[in-house]
Amino acid sequence: MMGPVYVHSGKSATKVKAYVAIFICFSVKACHLELVSDLSTSAFLGAFKRFISRRGVCAKIYSDNGTNFVGAKRELKKLLFDYEKGHSITDLATREGVEWHMIPPGSPHFGGLWESAVKTAKYHFQRMMRSTTLTIEEMTTLLCQIEACLNSRPLTYLSNDITEFSPLTPAHFLVGGPLHVPDETNFKTEIDKYQKKWIQVQRYTNQFWRLWSKSYLTSLQQRTKWKEDGINARIGTIVMIEEPNLHPTQWKLGRIEEVHPGKDGRVRVATVRLANNSMVKRTVTKLCPLPIQKSDEEIDDLGSPGENVQDSQL
Template sequence: MATHAIHLELVSKYDTDAFLAALARFTSRRGKPAVIYSDNGLNFQGANKELKLEFQGSLKHAQSKDFELIREIKWKFIPVATPHWGGLWESGVRSVKHHLKRILGTFLPTFEEMTTLICRIEAYLNSRPLSRLRDDIESLECLTPGHFLVGRALLAPPEMSVLELKESTLNRWQKITRITELFWQKWSGEYQQSLQSRPKWQIKNNDFREGDIVIIKTPNAPPCKWNLGRIIRLIIGSDSVARVAVVQTANKQIQRSLTQLCRLPA
């Protein structure tokens, strides 16, 4: 809830048993949550009842020294018919479904292929920069949701792009790779656009400052690769408005229009 990290699980059904299996996989990899927030789906209501029964049963058979190890998961449901109360997780779900449904088209992945696909998408979403990682002004490291999950930024293994190949010549794995590449292009572009404020040029409202860490828009960047830089100088025009900045990257200094830069929160 604080880091906006996203965990995706593929299930074959919407019932209580399928959700409990997904929750078991989640807790095995991420740890047991203290609180679960959700809407009032029947599968969630049923899972809550099952967990309460299991908790009561474990208390009956536990010894006094084990009580502190047994902690009930608290379940908090949002009011009925108020999906906007769950806007935090609904926005994460939308980030996936909006693009994925359009990219998949008529392609029907197997359960294993779909599991692989959503795991890669999960890594992409959790690689997004949130803010500066260190107070050192020279550092270009940024905090990501991945830091809270694995202790460091998430990286994708290097792969050859298949976007330029004819789709009819691709094998099954290459098609999955192509889908993930298309998803990365569309979602990363949308995320960067959400970081940009777009006031009218008549309004002198410039959020950029020297020392800011920015994402440099790069259309063909590989998955999980965010081109970061630090603004070292703003170039002021004759009308006293800055529209260009000199940016220090890891390797060199470049000039970019402010429309090609996305400022990260401090």
């Protein structure tokens, strides 16, 4: 649970607290964001029902041992289970094909995966929103577009064809293909007050995309103190290119066609072929190999110890 965030009804300027339920897939790191009104049991049940209605029933569910979940578990027993028969939340979940696990109390490091997602989303969300308050509909729309941004990050390439530049993303496991946020960068100059609020939501989406995509690429390009020679950039490596002003959910991918080593033999510049067959020259500090492209025997081609899909930051 991330929050609080502040929303209002639209008819009243009074702002109220709300929260965001974050669901993370342990296999492909796909994200699902749900706006909930509070930390009560009924709000949690509503968010969970909306999640499984759109994404399907999970085989296993892991959650922290916060007081809100412990209280929800206690209330769920009263609401959904027959005490006389001694049924528990685990019994019902098992009967429905779901195993529910809770991490030990006072051990947030056991839930590092979702804690990382909360940290990433909350950090950029707070920087972006500051004191702004949206309506419930506007906030829900914004969260859905943020979800599309998070699920658009490339995991690896789809094909070994050298002419194919379509990456595999978490969205492929959700909807069978990439997600796209409508490009609304050319805003109208004359708009009514109702359209103005929705354009503001799109601006927030673009702002979140700029902040998060830059942070995500930086996390894949971390370079620690060198103690031995890394492996140079190699021809044929598929890379993401750090490029400003890209539209939300759009990533610039290319394949290294030529390397330009210096006098010491180290590659610091490479020529990259883009999807439209154009060639661009970039420094290796602007190139990032896809997260799971490295093998166990190799450090990544750009000289930094890259991450695999299990360790990549959301």
